[in-house]
Amino acid sequence: MKAKILIVEDHFLEANNLQMILERAGYQVCSIARSVPIALKIIEDESPDLVLLDIFLQGKLTGIDLAKSLNEKEIAFVYLSANSEKKVLDVAKLTKPYGFLVKPFRERDVLVTLDIAWYLHQNKKEVRENKAGFEGHLNESSYGNALKDIIGQSLEMQNMLNNIKIVAPSDTSVLILGESGTGKELVAKAIHRVSRRSNKPLVVVNCAALPPNLIESELFGHEKGSFTGALNRRIGKFEMADGGTLFLDEIGELPLDLQVKFLRVLQEMEIERVGGTIVKINVRVIAATNRNLDEELAAGRFRLDLFYRLNVFPLLLPPLRERQDDILILADFFLKKYSAKENKTITRFADHVQKSILEYHWPGNVRELENLVARSVLLALGPVINSFALPAVKAKQVDSPGQVKIKTVNENERDYIISVLEKCNWKVYGDDGAAKLLDINISTLNSKIKKLGIKK
Incomplete structure (x- = not known):
């Protein structure tokens, strides 16, 4: 069902033009308001689902003032503005709108933005509802077991665990952002284990490792004879994950033509095998990337509509250098893990080794730390690790004469x-x-x- 929309716009012609665009597309426009007080009265009487809101309005109150009230009432809104100054947009962003439309706008831009805004709002509502019912899904022991691989006591990681608890029970898409080696796949697996799909498959796909000429066949499958070498029908990753979760690692590596098809899958929940067969699926998608998607969007290498479909519930994994409280905890965890694996009795790191571990910059993040601990355990001759072979470039260095000190x-x-x-x-x-x-x-x-x- 289409959303019921309130237009808050003080220019008569623009308001009427918007109303015609929306009604042609099947939306119900409950009213047009030309000031904040009028809008508040209409909201009270009509309870719109979504508001198109001009930032600058007649009177003392602006659209940004009204946005604060809309947030309290949990009503989705999209800003309209002819002003694209960074200062104005930065203030408007703080109110967390579901999108921006900069005047003059095309009909297609209006409809796509509204479609994305309504989709995001519905999914956030689902997340809130699932959060309220989470306690009955897993007991505390089962929950702790599901998240056992995520190690850390820092505020950043405690917030991450709480966000996993919030989003996992829903079917909403999740986008995990972070540098290489921060543990994006671990988080995806934890979300699946905590979800109601935990008894169904979790299928992991590394998009960066897929051969360009076989990506479509790998993801969607193919029919026998659909291309040279297709000797048998092949089931793609989406079908393998039916009923469960599909984790698409390095989603930023997908070529643009595949992004279009992937967007359709998310919208319609059906895939088309190479060769023509259409198959309905029921898959929860978790995606991850170490790329800066803002830069990818600006460069035209990633589709904005796909970004919004994936970015319903973003999770940002901090790099290890920003988790100082967790570094030694993780090092001790890996020490126990690899000591047991190598059948050695190693109890701790020497004090000077701990100091060097804390001072290092960790460009490879948790993965780099784990690999270096594993190597140190192999080389250790006694119960204490006295040598830890860090790479030559460290976070803190003694400057050579004439060198400019580079800050960490x-x-x-x-x-x-x-x-x-x-x-x-x-x-x-x-x-x-x-x-x-x-x-x-x-x-x-x-x-x-x-x-x-x-x-x-």
């Missing part, structure tokens, strides 16, 4: 946070505080201040 990421981050705190007179909270200026949660900023040893 943590040092640069520390300097930047201090400069912002000084600018805010060391105020963390409030509209004029550092957290607002940095656009991060207050708890995250406090955690960074503590971790980086920042003092006034």
Whole structure:
């Protein structure tokens, strides 16, 4: 069923044009409001599903003021604006709209944006409902067992575990973002194990490893004789995952022509085998990438409509260098794992080894740490690891004469946070505080201040 829409726009011709576009497409336009007070009254009386909202309106109150009320009422909204200044858009983004339409806009742009906005809103509603019913799905012991492979006590990882608990019971798409080696596949497996699909298949596909000429056949399957060498019918990865979960790692590597077909699969929940047979499927999709998708979108290498379909519930995995509290915990975990595997009794790392582990930058993240611990266990001759062969480039180095010292990421981050705190007179909270200026949660900023040893 199409959403019921309220248009909040103070230009008569533009409001009427929008109404005609929407009604031709089958939407019900409950009303047109030309100011915030009128819009609030209509919202109270009509309960629209979605609001098209001009940022600049007549009167003292703007569209951004109305957006705050819409968020409280959990009503989806899309901004309209002829002003594309970065300063205005940055303020508007803080209200978490479901999309932007910059005037003048085409009919197709309006309809695609509304379709995506409504899809995202419905999925977020499903996530909230599933969160409320989660307690009956798994007991605490089963839940802990399902997440046993995700190691970490840092605030970042505790937030990650909580987000997994929220999203796992639903069927909504999940997009996992993070550098190589941060554990994106572990998170995908954990989501599947906690989900109601846990007794069905989890099929993992590395999109970067698929031969370009066989991607379509690998994902969707093919019929016998559909191309040279197709001697038998082949079932693709989507059909293998029917009833369960399909994890598409490195989704950013998919070519554009395949992205179009993949978008159709998400929309229609059916695939077309190479050779013509259409098959209905029931698959939950989790995707991951180490690419910066904002840059990929800007360069035209990734489709915006597919991004929105996947990005219903994004999970950002922090790099290991931003999880200082977890580094030694992970190192000890891998030490126990590989000591048992090699049938050795190794109890700990020497103090100087722990210090070097903490000072290293970890460009390869958790995967690099695991590999280095495994190698150290193999080479260890006693119960204590006294040697840890870190790569030559370390986070902290002694400068050679005449060399300019290169700061680590943590040092640069520390300097930047201090400069912002000084600018805010060391105020963390409030509209004029550092957290607002940095656009991060207050708890995250406090955690960074503590971790980086920042003092006034």
